[in-house]
Amino acid sequence: xxxxxxxxxxxxxxxxxxxxxxxxxxxxxxxxxxxxxxxxxxxxxxxxxxxxxxxxxxxxxxxxxxxxxxxxxxxxxxxxxxxxxxxxxxxxxxxxxxxxxxxxxxxxxxxxxxxxxxxxxxxxxxxxxxxxxxxxxxxxxxxxxxxxxxxxxxxxxxxxxxxxxxxxxxxxxxxxxxxxxxxxxxxxxxxxxxxxxxxxxxxxxxxxxxxxxxxxxxxxxxxxxxxx
Amino acid sequence: xxxxxxxxxxxxxxxxxxxxxxxxxxxxxxxxxxxxxxxxxxxxxxxxxxxxxxxxxxxxxxxxxxxxxxxxxxxxxxxxxxxxxxxxxxxxxxxxxxxxxxxxxxxxxxxxxxxxxxxxxxxxxxxxxxxxxxxxxxxxxxxxxxxxxxxxxxxxxxxxxxxxxxxxxxxxxxxxxxxxxxxxxxxxxxxxxxxxxxxxxxxxxxxxxxxxxxxxxxxxxxxxxxxx
DNA sequence: GGCTGATTGAATCGTGCGTTTGACTTTGCC
DNA sequence: GGCAAAGTCAAACGCACGATTCAATCAGCC
Numbered sequence: 001x002x003x004x005x006x007x008x009x010x011x012x013x014x015x016x017x018x019x020x021x022x023x024x025x026x027x028x029x030x031x032x033x034x035x036x037x038x039x040x041x042x043x044x045x046x047x048x049x050x051x052x053x054x055x056x057x058x059x060x061x062x063x064x065x066x067x068x069x070x071x072x073x074x075x076x077x078x079x080x081x082x083x084x085x086x087x088x089x090x091x092x093x094x095x096x097x098x099x100x101x102x103x104x105x106x107x108x109x110x111x112x113x114x115x116x117x118x119x120x121x122x123x124x125x126x127x128x129x130x131x132x133x134x135x136x137x138x139x140x141x142x143x144x145x146x147x148x149x150x151x152x153x154x155x156x157x158x159x160x161x162x163x164x165x166x167x168x169x170x171x172x173x174x175x176x177x178x179x180x181x182x183x184x185x186x187x188x189x190x191x192x193x194x195x196x197x198x199x200x201x202x203x204x205x206x207x208x209x210x211x212x213x214x215x216x217x218x219x220x221x222x223x224x225x226x227x228x
Numbered sequence: 229x230x231x232x233x234x235x236x237x238x239x240x241x242x243x244x245x246x247x248x249x250x251x252x253x254x255x256x257x258x259x260x261x262x263x264x265x266x267x268x269x270x271x272x273x274x275x276x277x278x279x280x281x282x283x284x285x286x287x288x289x290x291x292x293x294x295x296x297x298x299x300x301x302x303x304x305x306x307x308x309x310x311x312x313x314x315x316x317x318x319x320x321x322x323x324x325x326x327x328x329x330x331x332x333x334x335x336x337x338x339x340x341x342x343x344x345x346x347x348x349x350x351x352x353x354x355x356x357x358x359x360x361x362x363x364x365x366x367x368x369x370x371x372x373x374x375x376x377x378x379x380x381x382x383x384x385x386x387x388x389x390x391x392x393x394x395x396x397x398x399x400x401x402x403x404x405x406x407x408x409x410x411x412x413x414x415x416x417x418x419x420x421x422x423x424x425x426x427x428x429x430x431x432x433x434x435x436x437x438x439x440x441x442x443x444x445x446x447x448x449x450x451x452x453x454x455x456x
Numbered sequence: 457g458g459c460t461g462a463t464t465g466a467a468t469c470g471t472g473c474g475t476t477t478g479a480c481t482t483t484g485c486c
Numbered sequence: 487g488g489c490a491a492a493g494t495c496a497a498a499c500g501c502a503c504g505a506t507t508c509a510a511t512c513a514g515c516c
Contacts, residue, residue, distance in 0.1 A: 047504090163411060167400075168404060168427075175400070179355075202439065203396050210431055262472080272495095
């Protein structure tokens with residue numbers, strides 16, 4: 001896993017910051033190298049000089065945060081598993097390990113919070129698809145690692161069920177990151193991300209756990225009416 | 229709400245079918261009018277002749293399915309509410325009304341099932357954003373209608389909580405539609421959509437309901453350990 | 457100062473895009 | 487047949503894009 005060595009200042013850093021901001025705002029496809037260079041009043045050729053190509057720049061933008069997030073996820077899951085020593089973890093703790101690194105990374109950025117989450121959401125929406133093979137493998141490894149953890153904590157859930165439920169949950173997370181503004185109910189500002197993620201953890205845990213506890217029926221009638 | 233009058237054959241229909249297929253496969257942004265016309269061996273200018281512009285063609289592709297799906301959602305919710313006459317519906321029935329129209333529309337298409345769901349997912353991912361104002365309003369109206377229904381069935385859940393949970397759920401649905409292939413665990417084919425949606429309904433209902441029943445704690449420990 | 461390597465700049469290349477044009481061909485109808 | 491409307495076609499337009507060229511400039515160092 002190659003270390004990212006980025007200077008704290010200089011033209012390369014300036015370009016990368018600008019690209020990151022614009023990619024977060026408009027999406028990776030919708031930003032041209034001219035958009036980026038004009039934003040920081042540099043020459044078009046700067047991108048190709050410093051990064052080789054538009055793709056090279058994009059990869060660096062993605063690596064800068066995807067890498068730390070993925071590694072922190074694994075680290076948190078490791079430490080949680082050590083803490084519970086072989087027993088299945090509470091679902092909330094697994095999801096927390098999956099989600100909390102986002103908060104940490106958000107604080108390390110110059111980027112406005114909202115835009116950082118959009119960027120991360122866009123990255124994770126593609127699940128490493130089409131990215132550099134190294135980072136794609138890391139995505140897959142992380143995903144399998146968490147899958148095993150969930151499976152251990154939910155032995156009663158059939159594998160196909162588990163895969164599907166985790167899929168629903170991660171989809172909800174991606175949507176939450178990329179469409180955070182839709183959470184602002186009416187005129188008010190959207191709730192902060194920490195609160196939202198806390199809601200997400202409870203939601204996801206309940207969904208994953210569905211059917212494994214003697215859950216009381218909805219007060220309005222028996223579920224037997226439905227064929228699912 | 230203008231009726232869509234599309235001939236069953238003819239060049240217009242042929243173009244629209246091709247556009248639909250390609251949009252579903254590669255996304256709306258990634259398909260050029262040349263891609264579409266070459267696919268059916270017609271001239272480039274055909275698109276502008278028949279639809280006025282690329283945008284006009286896109287809008288028709290979207291209207292063809294978004295409209296029926298949204299209307300069937302409302303109709304199903306109406307009939308469910310009539311059935312339960314004022315009492316709050318079971319969550320499963322609301323989610324079913326939201327989700328089942330997708331299955332119905334899928335059967336009315338020439339499109340391969342998988343690709344139809346990708347198309348619908350892409351449409352609903354943007355939530356009518358940037359679409360024709362008429363369809364955008366319909367999106368919003370449908371969304372508010374379902375929000376009220378959920379609220380009535382979950383009076384104990386605070387509005388901000390409810391908005392967030394519904395947001396997570398719809399995000400999961402979009403992800404499921406657009407990334408269905410990720411559900412194929414290993415080499416096997418992915419489960420069919422009816423089964424997946426049935427899982428989704430149970431997952432979503434459990435997530436929405438979280439905390440409103442005296443849910444037993446996870447067997448491994450008290451939740452009080454976590455600050456969420 | 458003067459050399460060297462790292463940057464920047466203006467201009468240009470080739471490509472693919474959505475759209476337009478105007479001539480041509482087909483179709484439907486009297 | 488004749489005519490108008492509908493449809494098709496090759497060609498071109500203007501534009502934005504990523505990339506490249508090469509001369510000009512800058513920075514650090516002897």
